[in-house]
Amino acid sequence: MERTTSLATGTPVRKKSFLKRWDSPIAGYLFISPWLIGFLALTAYPMLLSLYYSFTNYTLMKPIEWIGMENYNRIFTTDEKFAQSIKITFYYVLASVPLKLIAALLVAMLLNRAVRGISIYRTAIYFPSLIGASIAVSLLWKNIFGVDGFFNKVLGIFGIPGTGWVTNPDTALWSLIVLSVWQFGSSMVIFLAGLKQIPTDLYEASAVDGAGKLRQFFKITLPMLSPTLYFNLIMGVINSFQVFTPAYVITGGGPMNSTYVYALYLYERAFSRYQLGYSSSLAWIMLLLIVAAAVAINLTSKYWVFYESESQGGKRK
Amino acid sequence: MTITKSKWKGLIRHAMLTVFSLIMVYPVIWWIGASLKSNQELSSPSLFPTVPQWSNYIKGWHSVPGFTFTDFYVNTFYLIIAIIIVTVISSTLVAFGFARLDFPLRGFWFSLLMLTLMLPGQVLIIPQYAMFHQFGWVNTYLPFIVPHALAGGAGGTFFVFLLIQFIRGIPRELDESAKIDGCNWFGIYWRIIMPLMKPSIVTVIIFCFLWNWDDFLGHLLYINSVDKYTVGLALRMINDSQGGAEWGQLLAMSLVSILPATFLFTFAQKYFVEGVATTGIKG
Numbered sequence: 158m159e160r161t162t163s164l165a166t167g168t169p170v171r172k173k174s175f176l177k178r179w180d181s182p183i184a185g186y187l188f189i190s191p192w193l194i195g196f197l198a199l200t201a202y203p204m205l206l207s208l209y210y211s212f213t214n215y216t217l218m219k220p221i222e223w224i225g226m227e228n229y230n231r232i233f234t235t236d237e238k239f240a241q242s243i244k245i246t247f248y249y250v251l252a253s254v255p256l257k258l259i260a261a262l263l264v265a266m267l268l269n270r271a272v273r274g275i276s277i278y279r280t281a282i283y284f285p286s287l288i289g290a291s292i293a294v295s296l297l298w299k300n301i302f303g304v305d306g307f308f309n310k311v312l313g314i315f316g317i318p319g320t321g322w323v324t325n326p327d328t329a330l331w332s333l334i335v336l337s338v339w340q341f342g343s344s345m346v347i348f349l350a351g352l353k354q355i356p357t358d359l360y361e362a363s364a365v366d367g368a369g370k371l372r373q374f375f376k377i378t379l380p381m382l383s384p385t386l387y388f389n390l391i392m393g394v395i396n397s398f399q400v401f402t403p404a405y406v407i408t409g410g411g412p413m414n415s416t417y418v419y420a421l422y423l424y425e426r427a428f429s430r431y432q433l434g435y436s437s438s439l440a441w442i443m444l445l446l447i448v449a450a451a452v453a454i455n456l457t458s459k460y461w462v463f464y465e466s467e468s469q470g471g472k473r474k
Numbered sequence: 475m476t477i478t479k480s481k482w483k484g485l486i487r488h489a490m491l492t493v494f495s496l497i498m499v500y501p502v503i504w505w506i507g508a509s510l511k512s513n514q515e516l517s518s519p520s521l522f523p524t525v526p527q528w529s530n531y532i533k534g535w536h537s538v539p540g541f542t543f544t545d546f547y548v549n550t551f552y553l554i555i556a557i558i559i560v561t562v563i564s565s566t567l568v569a570f571g572f573a574r575l576d577f578p579l580r581g582f583w584f585s586l587l588m589l590t591l592m593l594p595g596q597v598l599i600i601p602q603y604a605m606f607h608q609f610g611w612v613n614t615y616l617p618f619i620v621p622h623a624l625a626g627g628a629g630g631t632f633f634v635f636l637l638i639q640f641i642r643g644i645p646r647e648l649d650e651s652a653k654i655d656g657c658n659w660f661g662i663y664w665r666i667i668m669p670l671m672k673p674s675i676v677t678v679i680i681f682c683f684l685w686n687w688d689d690f691l692g693h694l695l696y697i698n699s700v701d702k703y704t705v706g707l708a709l710r711m712i713n714d715s716q717g718g719a720e721w722g723q724l725l726a727m728s729l730v731s732i733l734p735a736t737f738l739f740t741f742a743q744k745y746f747v748e749g750v751a752t753t754g755i756k757g
Contacts, residue, residue, distance in 0.1 A: 182578055184659045188571025189583065191564040192634060195624025200590055203601035210601065217607065267491050272484065276743065281495035284502065287739050289688040292706045293728035296713060297505050300721055305516070307504050339498070391592070399596050402690045406710065420596055427600050428695065437600050444597045451592070 207437040215434035228438035238414075238422055239439070243446075246398060246419040249330060253337040254393040258386070261341040265348035266378070286342025294336070295406035299323060302332040302407075326415035329408050333416055336403055344389045351385030352378075383462040387454070394450050398443065419443060509726035516721050527722060531730070534723035537712050541700060543727065550704040553615050554686050560623035561630060561682050562675055568625045569637030570663045574649060591631050603695060617696045618686070628685040628692070633678045640674040641667060680742055684735055705731045 186193070211228055215221045232239050264282055268275060288294050301307045302322035309319030322328045359377050368376065379386075401420040404410060410417035410425075423443065427436035508516060510526040535543045571577075572584055606617045621627035625634050644667060652662050690706045697707060709731060712724055 185575035185577025192568040192625035195626040207601040
């Protein structure tokens with residue numbers, strides 16, 4: 158009887174006096190208690206803990222010692238790997254997120270019409286995203302973009318000289334970017350949901366006014382999709398900032414540190430050298446960067462995100 | 475608009491979709507072929523080998539000394555099924571509480587829930603590791619099961635959010651009539667809302683499965699001994715120990731490891747698209 162015991166917060170007893178209590182605020186707190194306990198113990202507290210760690214030289218081996226801003230000083234002044242990994246991560250985010258969103262939007266628009274065999278197309282296009290940033294896909298990628306890999310063979314057919322894509326410092330990062338663009342499925346599904354919510358009479362009306370396809374796209378589709386685009390953009394930036402598995406498996410950060418992304422650096426400091434204090438500082442810098450990026454996107458959003466609620470009486474929470 | 479013109483449009487759309495689909499699945503088709511190739515043939519551009527090496531699968535299955543992949547699959551399924559059970563229980567309870575009950579500070583907690591939806595997991599990795607290390611949970615499955623039981627872990631908050639959106643669509647009259655019949659809140663949750671939530675619970679199960687199957691970093695941190703290894707860790711181990719000497723076997727085992735997700739997707743395709751679509755991003 159797992160179901161009743163999992164309600165560790167107290168199973169309802171069939172007594173009138175107790176039932177009365179269930180109609181009180183207590184009931185609400187009983188229901189949300191799993192999340193509340195989890196939030197306090199496994200999110201809020203750890204965050205404060207890591208903030209504290211970031212001002213210490215904590216390692217798992219020795220007692221904690223407060224060192225003030227020392228970690229942050231070192232990160233911003235003498236830590237070359239930090240500067241390098243930040244640069245690489247920014248490059249990765251700026252290249253992969255826009256490309257991914259463009260591909261996702263384009264294909265979502267193609268799939269938005271009822272065509273025959275749509276489920277086959279949808280499955281084929283979604284499949285790469287389904288298998289995710291898993292180790293299996295990373296291994297496949299490592300092989301495809303290797304010196305003797307499949308990609309070079311295809312180029313060879315067209316007489317284009319290949320290179321060891323993952324072993325060449327100039328191209329290794331792009332093999333990771335291409336992998337992330339290849340997996341645009343979840344953004345595409347969200348775009349599809351957004352497209353389905355655009356009333357078709359808008360298009361009909363503008364067609365009557367003689368608007369062409371391109372004009373319709375910029376005047377109707379994009380504005381109506383802007384909340385969806387905004388969501389995809391923020392989520393895309395947050396996720397790509399944290400890219401880890403492909404870099405770890407395909408290139409291990411190499412060659413010549415050309416794919417040494419931030420999450421990889423953080424991982425190495427924390428779990429190869431066990432410098433948990435130092436890596437906590439790195440983690441907080443990462444959080445602040447992501448928050449800054451999200452706030453920046455949010456600040457610009459009032460110029461390009463249109464909610465239909467004003468004109469259409471759409472649903473706002 | 476003439477018929478021929480619209481026919482042309484349809485053809486162009488099909489052509490573009492076909493090209494896109496091919497680009498998307500081509501690496502996967504190559505993957506299937508490559509998993510059957512001998513080492514000599516791997517560098518040939520042909521899609522399929524002249525003589526399929528089925529032994530890649532058999533050898534690959536036994537390529538970790540002292541273990542077979544059966545062990546790793548049993549481990550992975552054991553871990554993920556436990557995670558799914560606690561996730562479904564905790565996320566439905568929490569979602570019901572937020573969606574249907576009124577209690578002090580509800581708005582405040584809900585905003586925090588939404589904030590954690592966007593919180594990069596990397597920030598929590600280190601302090602959580604330090605905590606779980608102190609509890610002696612390293613090299614057990616507890617670091618995965620406990621957070622999920624508390625509506626956290628890989629995607630827990632997202633599931634709560636998704637279920638809240640879904641419950642909001644269920645008419646409140648049902649609650650009212652049940653209350654008149656003498657149902658308490660738990661009864662309403664268990665007898666009224668739970669049965670109606672089935673489709674979205676399926677969505678939760680699917681995503682929970684996929685994300686935990688792919689939780690490579692988590693497994694890498696907390697699981698150290700080979701007898702507890704998940705499939706992903708076993709793949710990494712072969713990759714590291716062989717240094718790419720047996721690509722055919724490695725690709726074969728990698729391919730097998732994506733089968734569960736593939737089956738799941740095939741059988742539950744409509745939940746995928748609807749599940750994401752009903753989260754109601756707008757507003």
